[in-house]
Amino acid sequence: xxxxxxxxxxxTGTVNTDEKGRLTYTMAISCDRCHVVNGQRxxxxxxxxxxxYSHTGFECWTCGNTGVRRYVExxxxxxxxxxxxxxxxxxxxxxKAEADRIAFEKAEAERAAKLVAFRAxxxxxxxxxxxxxxxxxxxxxxDFMRRAIAPTERQIALVDGEIAKRAxxxxxxxxxxxxxxIMAKVTVERIIVLPDYGFGVNYINLLRDEAGNVLVYRxxxxxxxxxxxxxxxxxxKEHQIRDGVNQxxxxxxxxxxxx
Ligand SMILES: [Zn+2]
Numbered sequence: 001x002x003x004x005x006x007x008x009x010x011x012t013g014t015v016n017t018d019e020k021g022r023l024t025y026t027m028a029i030s031c032d033r034c035h036v037v038n039g040q041r042x043x044x045x046x047x048x049x050x051x052x053y054s055h056t057g058f059e060c061w062t063c064g065n066t067g068v069r070r071y072v073e074x075x076x077x078x079x080x081x082x083x084x085x086x087x088x089x090x091x092x093x094x095x096k097a098e099a100d101r102i103a104f105e106k107a108e109a110e111r112a113a114k115l116v117a118f119r120a121x122x123x124x125x126x127x128x129x130x131x132x133x134x135x136x137x138x139x140x141x142x143d144f145m146r147r148a149i150a151p152t153e154r155q156i157a158l159v160d161g162e163i164a165k166r167a168x169x170x171x172x173x174x175x176x177x178x179x180x181x182i183m184a185k186v187t188v189e190r191i192i193v194l195p196d197y198g199f200g201v202n203y204i205n206l207l208r209d210e211a212g213n214v215l216v217y218r219x220x221x222x223x224x225x226x227x228x229x230x231x232x233x234x235x236x237k238e239h240q241i242r243d244g245v246n247q248x249x250x251x252x253x254x255x256x257x258x259x
Contacts, residue, residue, distance in 0.1 A: 003076040011076055024073040031063035041065045118148045125151050128159050137162070172214040174239045175248040182236060182250075184209045185259065187229045214247045221253050229259040 003011045003023060016024045034043040037052045043060035044052035052058065063069050077085070119126060129141045144151070151159075176182050186207035194202040205223050207215040217223060217234070224230045234250035241247070 002079060004079065004082050005074070005076065006082075008082065015076060016073060018073055023076040025076055026071050027074040028068045029070050029072060031060060031067050031069040033062040033069075034060035034065060034067070036067075041067050115148060122150060125156065125159065128163060132159070132162060132166075168208070168212050169214065169243075169245040171212045172208075172246045173211070174246050175209065175213050175215065176236045178236050178238060180236045181233065183231065183233045183256075184215065185229065185231050186215055186223075188224045188226050191226055214245055216247050216249050217251070217253050218249070219251070219253075223253055223255060224258065230255045231257040231259060 003015060005011050005025075011025055013025055016026065018024050034041055036042075037044065037047075041060070042052050042058035042065065043054065043062075044058060045054045045056075047053070059065060126141075126144075129137065129144065132141075144155075175184070186209050188205060189208050190206040192204040192206070194204065200220075202218065203220065205217040207217065207223070209215060215234075223232065232253045232255045234253040236248060237251040238249040239246070240249060
């Protein structure tokens with residue numbers, strides 16, 4: 001009678017019988033702690049110039065340099081029995097694969113349903129986000145969709161603020177003509193402090209007039225604190241478009257009145 005190992009290879013060695021009457025063979029479990037180097041099995045710390053080195057000798061305490069960790073009795077199978085257990089294993093694997101597939105599809109469907117609900121609940125916020133271009137907002141939107149958590153008050157304020165700012169900037173028009181002396185009522189929106197490169201510190205004042213136009217003053221004259229509204233007179237130095245925003249650059253501003 002032909003006998004086979006579990007992996008299907010024909011067994012040709014000595015057949016044993018265990019206490020339950022099963023046919024077995026003695027299988028060597030290889031040692032994984034030592035290595036064959038230059039035809040010799042040694043335990044080693046590493047290689048040095050092609051030679052094994054060790055501070056504690058080359059003896060493998062696991063296998064005594066035999067290469068065999070231990071012996072076990074492994075079951076042998078007839079051809080019929082092997083077919084039977086392989087069929088059983090295949091059936092079990094197929095059943096598991098099917099169960100996994102169903103679980104995966106269910107999880108996918110749940111995820112998709114959750115995403116649809118999330119989109120529906122936040123339709124207005126998402127519409128706003130989709131209209132904001134630029135690297136920061138694309139990342140913000142991707143992050144928001146990935147987390148799928150309702151927006152915080154702070155996120156809503158951030159988005160609304162950006163939309164308001166863009167609308168105001170889009171409406172900004174050039175004021176007057178270069179060389180004109182103007183009087184304007186402006187609100188200080190932002191003051192940027194320029195680094196001191198040896199010429200002293202300098203300031204860029206971003207201002208907005210009553211019509212929503214952006215005025216810019218670069219210099220040391222004090223126009224006011226952020227948020228303050230003043231009446232001033234100034235000379236128009238230049239018209240420029242920056243980041244798509246029409247900006248009127250002024251010089252020699254003189255504050256007439258703090259409103
Ligand atoms: Zn060993």
